[in-house]
Amino acid sequence: xxxxxxSAHGDPGPxxxxxxxxAGLTSAPNATPSDxxxxxxxxxxxxxxxxxxxxxxxxxxxxxxxxxxxxxxxADHFTALAISGSAARAIELLKITQLSxxxxxxxxxxxxxxxxxxxxxxxxxxxxxxxxxLIVVPLLAGWDESNLIGRIFEYDGAGGCYERFDFAxxxxxxxxxxxxxxxxxxxxxxxxxxxxxxxxxxxxxxDNDPSTGGPDFVRNIFPMMVTLNEQGFQELSSDEVGERFxxxxxxxxxxxxxxxxxxx
Amino acid sequence: xxxxxxxxxxQLIKDRAEFAQKGIARGRSLIAAIYDKGVVLVAENPxxxxxxxxxxxxxxxxxxxxxxxxxxxxREAGIRWADSTGFTYSREDVDGRALANYxxxxxxxxxxxxxxxxxxxxxxxxxxxxxxxxxxxxxxYEGTISDEPRFxxxxxxxxxxxxxxxxxxxxxxxxxxxxxxxxNALAGPERTIPATDLEVGILEDRGHRRTFSRLxxxxxxELLG
Numbered sequence: 458x459x460x461x462x463x464s465a466h467g468d469p470g471p472x473x474x475x476x477x478x479x480a481g482l483t484s485a486p487n488a489t490p491s492d493x494x495x496x497x498x499x500x501x502x503x504x505x506x507x508x509x510x511x512x513x514x515x516x517x518x519x520x521x522x523x524x525x526x527x528x529x530x531x532a533d534h535f536t537a538l539a540i541s542g543s544a545a546r547a548i549e550l551l552k553i554t555q556l557s558x559x560x561x562x563x564x565x566x567x568x569x570x571x572x573x574x575x576x577x578x579x580x581x582x583x584x585x586x587x588x589x590x591l592i593v594v595p596l597l598a599g600w601d602e603s604n605l606i607g608r609i610f611e612y613d614g615a616g617g618c619y620e621r622f623d624f625a626x627x628x629x630x631x632x633x634x635x636x637x638x639x640x641x642x643x644x645x646x647x648x649x650x651x652x653x654x655x656x657x658x659x660x661x662x663x664d665n666d667p668s669t670g671g672p673d674f675v676r677n678i679f680p681m682m683v684t685l686n687e688q689g690f691q692e693l694s695s696d697e698v699g700e701r702f703x704x705x706x707x708x709x710x711x712x713x714x715x716x717x718x719x720x721x
Numbered sequence: 722x723x724x725x726x727x728x729x730x731x732q733l734i735k736d737r738a739e740f741a742q743k744g745i746a747r748g749r750s751l752i753a754a755i756y757d758k759g760v761v762l763v764a765e766n767p768x769x770x771x772x773x774x775x776x777x778x779x780x781x782x783x784x785x786x787x788x789x790x791x792x793x794x795x796r797e798a799g800i801r802w803a804d805s806t807g808f809t810y811s812r813e814d815v816d817g818r819a820l821a822n823y824x825x826x827x828x829x830x831x832x833x834x835x836x837x838x839x840x841x842x843x844x845x846x847x848x849x850x851x852x853x854x855x856x857x858x859x860x861x862y863e864g865t866i867s868d869e870p871r872f873x874x875x876x877x878x879x880x881x882x883x884x885x886x887x888x889x890x891x892x893x894x895x896x897x898x899x900x901x902x903x904x905n906a907l908a909g910p911e912r913t914i915p916a917t918d919l920e921v922g923i924l925e926d927r928g929h930r931r932t933f934s935r936l937x938x939x940x941x942x943e944l945l946g
Contacts, residue, residue: 458809460823461801462794476801482808556804559931563776563800 471564473557474581483553496668498630499528499539500658501598501609502638503623504651507686508598508607511655512539513630513663514678515670524670529681531690533558536574536599537683541628543591550585550593554578571601575610575618583616596627600685607685630662630669637661648684652693656682656701660709661716672702737838741862744840745787746877750907752886753784753844753857754872756899759925759932760846760855763903766920774922776933778803780848781817782924786876787841787862795824795843812930817847821858821866829864838862842875848924848932874906882906896923897944904945916942 461480463469469476477483496517502509516523532538532554540547557577562568569577575597586592597610610618611625623642626634637658646654659680663671672679679702682693709716751764751773762784764773773792774784777799785792799820807815824843832838842861849855857869867873872890874883886906890899900921908914921936936944 458802458805460795460798460827461805462798462827473801473804477805477808480805482805552808556808560800560804563804564797566770566772566775 471561472577473560474553474577477553483549496666497528497541497628498634498659498662498666498669499541499596499627500634500638500655500662501539501596501621501625502642502646502651502655502658503607503609503621504646504648506607506648507600507684508537508609509648509651509655510537510539510596510598510681510683510685511659512681513628513659513670514673514680515668516544517668521670524673524676525678527681529683530555532574532597532599533562533568534689535602535685536571536597537685537690539596539598539627540593541595542593546585546589546591546593547595550578550581550595553581554595568602570603571599571608574599575620578612579616579618581616582612586614586616594627596625598625598685600687600689605687626658628662628669630659630666633665634658634662648686652682652684652701656680656698657705660702660705672699672706674699674703674706737832738863741832741838741840745842745862748787748789748876750874750876750879750882751784751786751844752872752874752882752903752907753846753869754886754890754899754903755855755857755893756896757893758896759848759923760857761896761899761903762844762846762922763900763907764920765907765914765918767918769917769920772920774920774935776800776922776931777820777845778807778815779812779930780850780853780924780932781815781820782846782848782922782933784844784846784875784922785841786843788839791839792841792843795827795839795841799824799845813852816853817845817856817858818853821845821860824860825864825866827864828860828862832863844873844875846924848926850926881909885909896925897946900941900944901946916945 499512512528679698749765762774845858889902
């Protein structure tokens with residue numbers, strides 16, 4: 458590629474996606490899919506001082522394709538993007554998003570607001586999902602540096618962006634995770650309580666949804682758990698996550714495989 | 722039918738060069754230098770928002786002297802080029818030398834074919850790693866590209882500043898000494914430049930992918946001592 462210079466009226470501005478699109482770098486999706494799946498569970502829970510996200514690690518097609526996929530990635534220092542849907546499209550969306558936020562920062566010398574980041578994704582999702590059957594549905598969460606709160610934004614298949622003030626889920630395991638979250642959520646959750654609730658909700662999804670990978674004690678592969686707060690994006694160590702799921706698992710064994718009417 | 726007067730190519734080039742040099746000399750100068758842990762870019766710039774020094778990519782920085790609107794467009798094109806090259810191939814394939822070459826070609830084209838030559842001088846700094854060496858590429862208004870061994874001076878009066886800076890910078894030094902030398906060289910013997918009028922950016926490995934950082938006025942004052 459040569460030096461991308463533009464005259465003032467044709468300049469794509471600080472948006473990497475608009476530039477990449479005009480330069481033909483983004484793919485034009487119009488293929489027929491061989492399979493469609495959104496086999497995933499990712500959860501975001503708001504707490505006092507940030508957001509907790511939990512995501513399973515399994516990639517499922519007609520069989521289990523991978524057991525250690527990362528479905529939550531930092532989009533920048535204060536923002537995380539979780540993905541569900543077509544893996545190829547979702548990974549491209551993730552790449553474009555990470556690059557776009559950094560590109561904007563370098564071009565303008567300032568960072569986008571969290572709401573700006575959330576809105577930026579809408580037309581990208583919209584175009585992908587309305588043209589292609591390879592649907593992708595992300596979940597964006599982050600620490601809002603101007604208002605000093607954690608915020609969650611979910612999307613519908615057509616790119617509509619909605620802020621959630623409690624919790625949000627994406628993927629096929631959503632109904633099971635959502636059930637747990639609805640029973641356990643309170644507006645005054647602290648970090649620890651939010652981590653506990655998020656892990657439990659993912660455990661339920663992994664237990665009931667065949668396409669969601671729960672904790673894998675055989676291979677020591679555990680769901681991803683991250684927090685977003687004033688320190689930015691932080692991922693819990695695999696050992697810590699493993700310990701949390703081990704506790705839930707033991708409780709579940711004691712109660713004979715059912716939640717036992719209590720949220721635990 | 723209009724008549725064109727014949728102008729000898731030597732004359733044409735000379736006129737264009739003089740025009741560009743005059744434009745560049747109107748702006749303040751800047752120094753880029755290699756220090757023991759990285760590269761420092763020091764510009765005299767009273768504005769805190771119209772930057773002369775900025776980040777292009779993980780290990781590449783840009784500095785421009787001369788007409789702001791002209792070098793800022795080149796800076797934006799450089800960021801676009803770097804981000805799309807990294808997107809198409811891989812982050813490690815983004816090479817400062819390739820970018821400096823594109824700049825040189827564009828400036829060369831504008832000098833000979835443009836309505837007027839660009840009144841800018843630019844610098845592409847690259848922080849080395851196991852794949853590439855640390856480099857300072859200076860690109861002049863007519864497209865001449867030079868690989869500066871330890872430091873480069875851009876802008877008006879660059880020869881005088883170069884001589885002053887070279888005196889205190891016989892070997893590679895720590896950041897505070899190189900920064901002090903650069904500030905003194907930019908100021909000259911008759912004046913001092915306050916930290917608020919300095920724009921300083923560095924490329925240094927601090928365990929992050931992105932190595933560029935802009936030093937605040939406080940950090941600059943502290944380093945200057």
